[in-house]
Structure formats: C-alpha cells, structure tokens
Amino acid sequence: MTSENASSVEITALGKYYNNFHALKNINLSIPAGKVTCLIGPSGSGKSTLLRCINFLEEYQEGAVEIDGQVIGLEAVGGRKMSARRLREMRRSIGMVFQQFNLWPHMTAQQNVAEALVQVQGLSKAEAARKAVAALEKVGLGDKTESFPNRLSGGQQQRVAIARAVAMEPKLMLFDEPTSALDPELVGEVLTVIKDLASEGMTMVIVTHEMGFAAHVADQVAFLEAGELVSCAPPAEIFRNPSDARIKAFLETYHARNQF
Amino acid sequence: MDIDLFVQYGPMLLRGLLNTVLCWIVGAAGGIALGFVIAVAMYYGPRPLRYVLRGYIEVIRGTPFLIQLFILYYGGPNIGLRLDPVPAGILGLIIYGSPYYAEIFRAGLQAVPRGMIEAGRAMAMSEGKILRRITLPILMVSSVPPLTNFSIILTKETAILSIVTVPELLYQVQTMSAETFAYMEAMFALALFYWGFVEVISWAGRKLEHKTNAFLSKELSA
Ligand SMILES: Nc1ncnc2c1ncn2[C@@H]1O[C@H](COP(=O)(O)OP(=O)(O)OP(=O)(O)O)[C@@H](O)[C@H]1O
Ligand SMILES: [Mg+2]
Numbered sequence: 014m015t016s017e018n019a020s021s022v023e024i025t026a027l028g029k030y031y032n033n034f035h036a037l038k039n040i041n042l043s044i045p046a047g048k049v050t051c052l053i054g055p056s057g058s059g060k061s062t063l064l065r066c067i068n069f070l071e072e073y074q075e076g077a078v079e080i081d082g083q084v085i086g087l088e089a090v091g092g093r094k095m096s097a098r099r100l101r102e103m104r105r106s107i108g109m110v111f112q113q114f115n116l117w118p119h120m121t122a123q124q125n126v127a128e129a130l131v132q133v134q135g136l137s138k139a140e141a142a143r144k145a146v147a148a149l150e151k152v153g154l155g156d157k158t159e160s161f162p163n164r165l166s167g168g169q170q171q172r173v174a175i176a177r178a179v180a181m182e183p184k185l186m187l188f189d190e191p192t193s194a195l196d197p198e199l200v201g202e203v204l205t206v207i208k209d210l211a212s213e214g215m216t217m218v219i220v221t222h223e224m225g226f227a228a229h230v231a232d233q234v235a236f237l238e239a240g241e242l243v244s245c246a247p248p249a250e251i252f253r254n255p256s257d258a259r260i261k262a263f264l265e266t267y268h269a270r271n272q273f
Numbered sequence: 274m275d276i277d278l279f280v281q282y283g284p285m286l287l288r289g290l291l292n293t294v295l296c297w298i299v300g301a302a303g304g305i306a307l308g309f310v311i312a313v314a315m316y317y318g319p320r321p322l323r324y325v326l327r328g329y330i331e332v333i334r335g336t337p338f339l340i341q342l343f344i345l346y347y348g349g350p351n352i353g354l355r356l357d358p359v360p361a362g363i364l365g366l367i368i369y370g371s372p373y374y375a376e377i378f379r380a381g382l383q384a385v386p387r388g389m390i391e392a393g394r395a396m397a398m399s400e401g402k403i404l405r406r407i408t409l410p411i412l413m414v415s416s417v418p419p420l421t422n423f424s425i426i427l428t429k430e431t432a433i434l435s436i437v438t439v440p441e442l443l444y445q446v447q448t449m450s451a452e453t454f455a456y457m458e459a460m461f462a463l464a465l466f467y468w469g470f471v472e473v474i475s476w477a478g479r480k481l482e483h484k485t486n487a488f489l490s491k492e493l494s495a
Contacts, residue, residue, distance in 0.1 A: 068395055101397045109395035115388035119410045129396040132406060174392075181396065 019216045020081050020106060020184040021046040022067060025090075028075025029062055029240075036062045037073070038240045044218060046184075049211045051227040051248075052220045054237035055263055060220040063237065064187050067218065068107045069100060080107070080185065105133060108178030112190040114170040116162040122149055122173045123158040126180050134181070148180040149173065152206050168199030175206055186210065188219040224267055228252050236260050278458050282449045289445030290466050293431050296359065296441060297470075300366025300431070301424045307367055308374025315375070316382050330372035338369045339433050346437040362434035362441070370427055377419045381412045414485040421478030425471055442466055 022044035029037035037059050044050045052060045065071040067078055069086035077090040085103050088095050116125050126145035130136045136144065149158050152172040162170055171191055178186060191207065192200040204226050211217055211230050221227055227234055228248045235245040236257070243257050255261045279286070315326050333341070342365040349356060356364065385408050393403035435444035442463060450459035 070391055070394060097399070101399060104395065104397035107395070109392075111388055111392065113386075113388050115386070115392040117389055117392070117407055117411075119414060128406065129398060132402050133397045177396070 018182075018184055019046040019214055021216065022185065022218070023079040023082075024063075024067075024076070025079070026076030027063075027066060027073055027078060029059075029066060029071060029073045036240050037066070040076070040242045042235055042242055042245055044216060045232070046216050047214045048232040049217045049219065049230050050245075051231040051234045052218065052237060053222070053224070053227060053234060053251075053263075054243075058237040059240045060237055061189050064189050064218060064220050067185075067187055068104055068109055070109075101133075105181065106184045107187065108181055108183035108185070109187045110171070110174050110178055110189065110191050112194050114162070114167070114174045114194070116170055116174055116177070118162050121159050121161055122154060122165070122176075125162070125173055126177045129177070129181060144180055145176075148176040151179070152176045153202070166199060167195045168202045171195065171203045172206055175203070175210070179210065183215065185216045185218070188217065188221070190220050190222065193222055222267075224252065224264070236263070238263070278449070278453060278455050279462065282445075282453075285445050285449065286442070286462060286466070289440060289442040290470075292359070292439060293428075293441040293466075294470065296362050296366060296434060296439065297424075297428050297431050299363045301370060301427055303363070303367035304370025304427070305374050305420065305424075307371040308376075309378050311371060311375035312378030312382060315379060326375075330375060333368060333372045338365070338430050339436065341365060341369055342433060342437055358434075358437050358439045361437055362431075362439040365434070365437075366427065366430065369430065370423070373423050374420065377416055377423065378412065381416045381419075382408070384415060385411050417478065417482045417485055421475065421482070424478075425474055428471055428474065429467065 022042075024040055024042040024044070027037055027040040028035070040063060042050075052063060054060055062071055066073045067080075067085070069078075072086060072094075075091075077084045077087065079085070080103060083103065084090055084092075084095075086095060086100060087093065116122075117128070120128060123142060123145045126148050127138070127141035130141035130144055131138060134141075146155070146158055149155060152175055154169060154172055154176065157165060157169060157173075160169075162173070165173065171194075175191070188207065192203050195203065200223070204223065207217075207219070208226075208230055219227070219231075231248045233245055234248045234251040236243045236251060236259075238259050243259055244251065244255075246256075250256070251260060252264065255264065311326050311330070315323050318326075342362070345354070345365050345368070346356065346358070346361045349361070389407055389411065390403055393407050398406070431441055432443040434441050435447065438444065446459045446463045449462075450456050453459075
C-alpha cells in the first residue's frame with residue numbers, strides 16, 4: 014500500500030556480503046506504510062546492515078529493497094547500479110538518524126537542519142531557516158537554534174539530528190539505535206520525540222535495544238540473528254510468546270541484564 | 274655593540290626583511306594551494322595519478338631544500354627555465370613545501386568522520402556538495418594548527434634563498450657583516466628579525482585556531 018505521506022518497503026531475498034562475509038542471508042520482510050517496524054537482535058546480527066541497505070548506504074549483492082515498488086540502488090532486481098542522480102531522488106523521501114548523531118560540527122543546530130533544505134530541496138535561505146526553527150521547536154529545542162553541536166547534550170544533539178531528518182518531510186524514517194549512545198537519563202527525551210513522530214503516520218524502521226520501547230511503539234518486531242531474519246511478528250507475539258528458541262534466549266539475556 | 278651600524282644599514286636590513294616576508298607569504302600560500310590540490314587529487318583521483326603524486330611527495334620530502342633550489346636555479350636554464358632570483362626562490366619554496374602541506378591535508382581528509390559524510394548522503398546531497406559543504410570545512414578547521422606549524426618551519430627555510438642571491442634577510446645581513454666585520458651585531462639583528470616574524474605568525478595562527486575551534490568538538494581537533 015502506498016499513501017500520500019508514507020512509503021512501504023518490500024525486501025525480497027536480500028543478500029549482503031562484506032567481501033567474503035555473508036552479513037545478510039535471504040532476508041524477506043514487508044514494511045507496511047505508516048507503520049512502525051522495530052529491528053532487534055544480538056550485536057553483530059546485521060540490524061544496522063539491513064537498515065543501511067534500505068537507503069542504499071550499503072550496497073547489496075542479492076535480491077532487492079523496493080520502496081513504493083521501486084528498487085533502490087539498482088536499475089532493476091539483479092541489475093546495474095542506478096545513477097547517482099536517481100539514487101538521490103529516491104533518498105529525498107527517506108530520512109535517517111544515526112547512533113552517533115553525525116551532526117555537522119561547523120554548523121549551528123539551525124544550519125544543520127537548514128542545510129539540505131537549501132542544498133537538496135532548493136529552498137531559499139530565509140525559507141529554510143524558518144522551517145529549521147519550526148522543526149527544532151517541534152523537538153523542544155526552540156531555544157538552541159544558534160548552538161553548535163559541541164555545546165549540546167547527547168540527547169539534544171540527537172533531537173537536532175531527528176529534526177534535520179524530519180524537516181525534509183520524508184515518507185520513511187530509519188533510526189539506527191538512536192538512544193544507545195546516550196546517558197540513561199537522556200534516553201527518555203529522545204524516545205518521546207520518536208513516539209510523537211510515530212503517531213503522525215510516517216513509516217518508521219527502528220533498530221533498538223530498548224525492548225520496552227519496541228513493545229510499546231512497534232506494529233511489528235523483526236528479530237535478526239547471524240544475518241538471518243528469524244521472525245517478524247506483532248510485539249505481543251515476539252515478547253510474550255516467542256515461537257523460536259533463539260528469540261527466547263535473546264530476551265532472557267536481555268531481562269537478566271536489566272535486573273539488578 | 275655598535276648601534277650606529279643599525280642606523281646605517283637599517284634600510285638595507287628592512288628591505289631584506291621585506292623580501293623574506295614576501296617570499297614566505299607567496300611561498301607558503303602557493304605551497305598550501307598546491308598541497309591542497311595534491312591531497313584532493315590523491316584522495317579522489319584515479320590510482321595511476323595517486324602513484325605519480327606519491328612519488329612526487331617522496332622525492333621532494335626526501336631531498337634537502339638547498340639542493341632542490343640549486344637545481345631549480347642553476348639547472349633550470351638547461352631546460353629553458355630561466356628565472357630571476359626572487360621568482361626562483363618563491364617557486365622553490367612552493368615546491369619544497371607542497372608535499373608537507375599535502376600530507377597535512379591528506380591526513381585531515383582521512384580524519385573527517387565517515388558518519389558526517391554518510392549523513393550528507395542520507396540527506397540526498399550530491400558528492401560534490403558533500404565535499405564543498407561538509408568535508409572541506411571540517412578539513413580546514415582541523416588543519417589550521419599543523420598548517421601554522423609547518424609555515425613557521427618554512428620561515429626559516431627562506432634563509433636558504435640567499436644561495437641564489439635573493440636579497441632576503443640573511444643575504445643582507447651577510448653583506449653587512451662582510452662590509453663592516455660586525456658579525457655579532459649582524460647575527461643579533463638576524464635572530465631578532467626571525468624571532469619577531471615567527472611570533473607574529475604564531476599569534477595569527479592562534480587567533481585563527483581559536484576562531485575555527487569555536488564550533489569544533491575536541492575529538493575532531495585532536
Ligand atoms: N564495513 C564492514 N566491513 C566488514 N564487516 C562488517 C562491516 N560492517 C559490519 N560488518 C559485519 O557484519 C555483521 C553485521 O554488522 P551490523 O553492524 O549490521 O550488526 P548489528 O546487528 O547492527 O550490531 P550492533 O547491535 O552491535 O550494532 C557483523 O558481524 C560485522 O562485523
Ligand atoms: Mg548496529
């Protein structure tokens with residue numbers, strides 16, 4: 014299904030290699046428009062790799078990722094790489110938020126948000142600045158527009174990064190462990206912002222280690238292990254009644270770690 | 274010490290200082306420009322070009338400036354390159370400095386965090402815009418301290434230009450001491466001029482560094 018402001022993603026028989034290392038093995042996953050999909054799994058299972066294949070930050074060798082029915086990165090399934098221009102065209106509707114925020118250190122919060130509005134969307138500087146301020150206000154940073162990233166807390170930096178992605182009005186948002194570089198007391202403020210965004214009907218794919226958050230916000234949870242998609246199901250099923258022994262084992266370690 | 278000597282030779286010494294400063298400014302600026310082009314070409318260019326430039330860097334860094342300058346000035350006419358002392362000296366400084374500057378920029382390019390470039394790609398920016406708007410500004414900021422440092426080293430290399438009769442500071446001072454036998458005074462004047470010169474440059478470098486570091490996180494400038 015394709016809606017006005019949300020994309021759907023169809024991943025079919027996706028295979029990804031780092032040289033000889035088989036990082037993703039025959040992944041099949043449907044990400045419905047307007048829904049929140051959380052990716053969970055042990056460290057090194059391929060969650061980031063899968064997420065980065067969705068906007069083709071990582072090239073893949075087998076199968077395809079289709080966004081609203083259009084293969085990303087390749088001319089066609091198994092075909093040649095698509096032109097840089099067409100890839101950029103597709104990326105314009107995909108936002109991404111990184112674990113390490115990746116804000117540009119030589120730009121203020123407002124300039125970080127305005128940059129792509131000017132350079133990619135071609136807005137005037139004034140228009141972009143206005144939009145940037147609005148986006149920053151939305152994530153509760155209306156008073157930090159002139160701050161450089163190194164003057165902001167981790168939680169504030171991540172909220173700027175979210176504002177930067179959201180200001181482009183993407184139809185699909187990708188989050189790679191948006192809170193795992195944050196001090197525990199800052200996690201909440203970022204999760205709240207993400208939860209608010211989820212309620213606006215944008216398609217979201219979130220790699221996370223916050224199981225409580227995933228259980229609360231996800232429409233479906235995909236569990237990866239060793240490059241394989243073990244299961245994709247509603248959170249109630251994954252968390253309360255996991256069908257696979259590997260998921261059970263993963264959740265047990267997770268709970269053991271979070272009890273003290 | 275004979276102060277009258279400085280009054281008598283003052284204009285000549287000042288002209289020497291002026292020439293030194295001129296050669297240094299044009300030489301350092303040219304070296305930085307050439308070094309930058311080399312670094313960017315090595316980073317983004319095709320493999321054969323990278324090998325050629327690597328060879329250039331190794332040869333220039335591996336030989337003394339004195340010899341490079343000698344070859345350029347006295348050997349140049351053999352291949353039709355007939356230069357006056359000052360242009361020869363400046364060109365020599367540019368060539369001599371370029372590989373050091375290139376290495377500074379190359380290291381700086383490699384140190385630009387990958388994530389900042391990936392953020393640009395994810396935001397659908399073109400590679401050209403990423404280079405211009407993200408990579409180069411970050412590179413410039415992290416490069417200020419090492420650029421200042423090598424430019425200070427280069428001030429003292431300008432003394433070597435005296436061997437091709439550039440009337441720079443050392444050349445003038447040598448003339449003065451040859452005419453007056455006042456070696457102490459001459460050396461004293463020389464040291465004083467260089468010291469003042471270097472102080473001005475490091476002050477300017479610190480100012481620039483301070484300005485650029487205002488927004489740069491510690492990890493980046495380290
Ligand atoms: N650039 C790379 N080159 C080679 N191998 C890589 C590269 N990036 C990731 N890998 C490997 O691919 C596998 C999957 O990595 P990935 O980063 O996707 O895991 P992850 O599930 O995101 O883990 P984490 O929870 O620790 O972030 C790992 O075994 C990793 O070592
Ligand atoms: Mg990861």
